[in-house]
Amino acid sequence: MDQPDVPDEAVRDEEDHDLLTFLESGIRLREEIAQIEEALAQDSTQPPREVLLARLSALRAALARNSKHEESSPGEAGFLNYSPRRAADR
Known part of the structure; x- marks a missing residue:
């Protein structure tokens, strides 16, 4: 998976608009994945390994789904121009 060239700190310093961008959610997902991987590496029993x-x-x-959406830039045309897919197109 290609990572964006924008440093995480720059994204975090942007104005918060209550909703996460795909970039921000990707950062949070990668951070949590790293925490879980660290817990697994420590061979902890709390919480259980399973x-x-x-x-x-x-x-x-979730990161894979998020990355697909980030690459397609669904909000690039603007929120007000969004039109959901028709049921027949799904």
């Missing part, structure tokens, strides 16, 4: 592995799998899937 719980950590399930969470890690869910986070990685």
